[in-house]
Amino acid sequence: GAGVSQSPRYKVAKRGQDVALRCDPISGHVSLFWYQQALGQGPEFLTYFQNEAQLDKSGLPSDRFFAERPEGSVSTLKIQRTQQEDSAVYLCASSLAISAPPNQPQHFGDGTRLSIL
Amino acid sequence: GENVEQHPSTLSVQEGDSAVIKCTYSDSASNYFPWYKQELGKRPQLIIDIRSNVGEKKDQRIAVTLNKTAKHFSLHITETQPEDSAVYFCAVGVGNQFYFGTGTSLTVIP
Numbered sequence: 001g002a003g004v005s006q007s008p009r010y011k012v013a014k015r016g017q018d019v020a021l022r023c024d025p026i027s028g029h030v031s032l033f034w035y036q037q038a039l040g041q042g043p044e045f046l047t048y049f050q051n052e053a054q055l056d057k058s059g060l061p062s063d064r065f066f067a068e069r070p071e072g073s074v075s076t077l078k079i080q081r082t083q084q085e086d087s088a089v090y091l092c093a094s095s096l097a098i099s100a101p102p103n104q105p106q107h108f109g110d111g112t113r114l115s116i117l
Numbered sequence: 118g119e120n121v122e123q124h125p126s127t128l129s130v131q132e133g134d135s136a137v138i139k140c141t142y143s144d145s146a147s148n149y150f151p152w153y154k155q156e157l158g159k160r161p162q163l164i165i166d167i168r169s170n171v172g173e174k175k176d177q178r179i180a181v182t183l184n185k186t187a188k189h190f191s192l193h194i195t196e197t198q199p200e201d202s203a204v205y206f207c208a209v210g211v212g213n214q215f216y217f218g219t220g221t222s223l224t225v226i227p
Contacts, residue, residue: 004160040219041219045214056214091160105163110160
């Protein structure tokens with residue numbers, strides 16, 4: 001595909017359920033980022049991968065959030081025991097960078113809109 | 118961590134006028150400053166970026182200026198068109214992270 005692909009586009013879950021969100025980055029992109037975007041706010045950093053290595057997870061709000069990228073391509077963000085405050089749009093971005101990530105443009109997916117009832 | 122402030126939060130201009138959005142940041146180690154445009158329900162799209170060794174960059178109707186001493190950078194859109202209406206986010210790159218501003222909702226009135 002030409003761009004970053006995320007699925008599902010919309011997810012509704014009951015409080016307490018586990019959810020898994022998928023991100024397919026642009027082919028060949030080394031760096032992958034997950035963000036959380038609340039309504040009317042800018043994206044907030046969750047975690048960063050370089051290939052399969054999770055180099056920074058300082059933005060994950062709690063230990064209920066877990067991300068992986070086992071083969072250095074597709075990534076999954078998992079949220080366990082969901083809470084209402086987890087409702088947001090979850091954005092994935094990828095970058096070609098192999099050195100300093102902030103110096104390279106990030107290309108975003110359309111996001112997954114998660115609603116917790 | 119980095120603290121990014123963006124102003125104004127909303128901006129309305131007449132078609133053909135210019136629009137200016139400003140962001141300030143706190144970490145002097147920040148070295149990459151992109152601007153994203155996000156239409157309702159769509160992905161943020163990079164429209165222009167600037168690196169810390171450059172003071173100004175222009176791409177057709179869009180320009181970005183950077184003042185590292187004052188720790189602020191601005192987005193300038195000239196000859197605005199209705200299709201420029203969207204939410205614009207500044208971001209600051211430092212370390213492994215991007216820090217985003219809170220967004221500016223731009224409305225271009227035909």
